[in-house]
Amino acid sequence: MIPGAHLPPLRAARALSARLCPSRHLYSDGSRNGGESPSDTVHINGDGVREGGEEVTGLDAGRFPREMLLRLPPPGGPPESDDDDGENFSPGHGPRRRFFEDVRLEADRIFRILLQDGPGFSARQALDEMRPKVSNALIREVLFRIVVSVDSVNRERYPKLAYKFFVWAGQQEGYRHNTSMYNVVMKVFAECGEVKAMWRLLEEMAEKGLPVSARTFHLLICSSGKVGLRRRLVERFIKLSTFRYRPFRNAFNAILHTLLTIEQYSLIEWVHEKMILEGHLPDILTYNIVMRAKYMLGKLDQFHRLLDEMGQNGFTPDLHTYNLLLHVLGKGDKPLAALNLLNYMSDVGCVPNVLHFTNLIDGLGRAGNLEACRYFFDEMVKKGCEPDVVSYTVMITSYVAAGEFEEAQRFFDDMLVRGQLPNVYTYNSMIGGLCTVGEFDKAFSMLKDMELHGCTPNFSVYSSLVSRLRNAGKDSQANNVIKYMTDKGHYLHLLSRFGGYKRC
DNA sequence: GTTCTTCCCA
Numbered sequence A: 001m002i003p004g005a006h007l008p009p010l011r012a013a014r015a016l017s018a019r020l021c022p023s024r025h026l027y028s029d030g031s032r033n034g035g036e037s038p039s040d041t042v043h044i045n046g047d048g049v050r051e052g053g054e055e056v057t058g059l060d061a062g063r064f065p066r067e068m069l070l071r072l073p074p075p076g077g078p079p080e081s082d083d084d085d086g087e088n089f090s091p092g093h094g095p096r097r098r099f100f101e102d103v104r105l106e107a108d109r110i111f112r113i114l115l116q117d118g119p120g121f122s123a124r125q126a127l128d129e130m131r132p133k134v135s136n137a138l139i140r141e142v143l144f145r146i147v148v149s150v151d152s153v154n155r156e157r158y159p160k161l162a163y164k165f166f167v168w169a170g171q172q173e174g175y176r177h178n179t180s181m182y183n184v185v186m187k188v189f190a191e192c193g194e195v196k197a198m199w200r201l202l203e204e205m206a207e208k209g210l211p212v213s214a215r216t217f218h219l220l221i222c223s224s225g226k227v228g229l230r231r232r233l234v235e236r237f238i239k240l241s242t243f244r245y246r247p248f249r250n251a252f253n254a255i256l257h258t259l260l261t262i263e264q265y266s267l268i269e270w271v272h273e274k275m276i277l278e279g280h281l282p283d284i285l286t287y288n289i290v291m292r293a294k295y296m297l298g299k300l301d302q303f304h305r306l307l308d309e310m311g312q313n314g315f316t317p318d319l320h321t322y323n324l325l326l327h328v329l330g331k332g333d334k335p336l337a338a339l340n341l342l343n344y345m346s347d348v349g350c351v352p353n354v355l356h357f358t359n360l361i362d363g364l365g366r367a368g369n370l371e372a373c374r375y376f377f378d379e380m381v382k383k384g385c386e387p388d389v390v391s392y393t394v395m396i397t398s399y400v401a402a403g404e405f406e407e408a409q410r411f412f413d414d415m416l417v418r419g420q421l422p423n424v425y426t427y428n429s430m431i432g433g434l435c436t437v438g439e440f441d442k443a444f445s446m447l448k449d450m451e452l453h454g455c456t457p458n459f460s461v462y463s464s465l466v467s468r469l470r471n472a473g474k475d476s477q478a479n480n481v482i483k484y485m486t487d488k489g490h491y492l493h494l495l496s497r498f499g500g501y502k503r504c
Numbered sequence B: 001g002t003t004c005t006t007c008c009c010a
Helices: A011-020 A062-071 A094-116 A125-128 A137-147 A156-171 A179-191 A195-207 A214-223 A227-239 A250-262 A265-277 A284-296 A300-312 A319-331 A335-349 A354-365 A370-381 A391-403 A405-417 A424-438 A440-452 A459-471 A475-487 A492-498
Strands: none
Touching: A062 A227, A094 A137, A094 A156, A094 A250, A125 A156, A137 A179, A137 A250, A137 A319, A179 A195, A179 A214, A195 A214, A195 A319, A214 A227, A214 A250, A227 A250, A227 A265, A227 A475, A250 A284, A250 A440, A265 A284, A284 A300, A284 A319, A319 A354, A335 A354, A335 A405, A354 A370, A370 A391, A391 A424, A391 A492, A405 A424, A424 A440, A424 A459, A440 A459, A440 A475, A459 A475, A459 A492, A475 A492
């Protein structure tokens, strides 16, 4: 990728623009074949006026780059450092490995002891006699065993066992629980729906002066179903002097980030308002998160306002901002504006990578503009970005959604040729696509195929195949699929969802 | 015997 080597607005772009804005746009008539000075090319959507009263569904292309151009540093700014001299963790040999093997064995024994606890058997006493060497690793292993085996029958008993063990461990000589260990018990409580116990645990941490972490917050917020409770939690964490929010610069960003991972967009808005009210200044991360939330909530006006405000406050968009902008432009079916933005990014030293292209293509696919998807996919390859599984899957999914299965198939074949392994998402799309063209047998064999390639189908693959077969009146084939699934021992607990199916 | 989440796509 050579910065400054622009994506060509060529014929393809002209064709795309016809879809973008039929009435007025740069390349609409052959006579004005593109004044290509930057200031011209930003006027993709005419003069920045929104189209006739229509709800603007994408980024208003006339706005963003023009204003950004005024504020952004000149080309040749700091390039995005993409150094991934990743950490080389060795899987662990020798003593380290033995340590963990021993821990696992002890954890198994302790778990069995805990299960026997009850009238006539004191787990505490048995643990005292066993005298295991208490360490964080051991406690984590034991509690992990409890977490993964929680079910509807034991969900009342297990949290008590977990806490009993936790208390016992905390009383052992030379050992003290840290935040991380509290978080693990809290995870057990969360898994069992013991919300009150989780709050008590939080109190306990406070009493002991133990710091709480983003993980603590995450567990609690996920278990707090009511809006009021969630807000109370946020307020509490913001005020908490023991809130360890590193590596974030402030507690607000740590909270916002957590809320983003659990898709709590309205809460993000609320926290943001609170943050401003309390006089805390947002940084680029804050803007990126809040803008994403606004976009997800469909509040594009506010999205734009924030983008403007961000620039006014002297913040330069980073690669995350661009990702979001590209997705918005794609979803709003504004390929030309996207093209300009991509070129602009190269100019300012933020060279688009495979993620940027994929984000854009995903948006365009959702907008149904397959022509543009194709154009940017090709450009991505030309720019030296190797398409990965996700890029291919996005293309395949878009073609399938547009009812062009043959094209999807071509991309699927192509990815195999290029050595990209399809995964569950890819297969899911392809199987769905095969169903849409009535190739049910092929769909079923692809389902078996993915298993052979070490790719376990998820339940939604099965369920969508079954319902498509049934909708096509092919009940016996649908039953074959269900039988295949049960023979594999997959998702037996979800079998009832197929309704009416009897295992023979 | 240890920190653990910077935000980005299906």
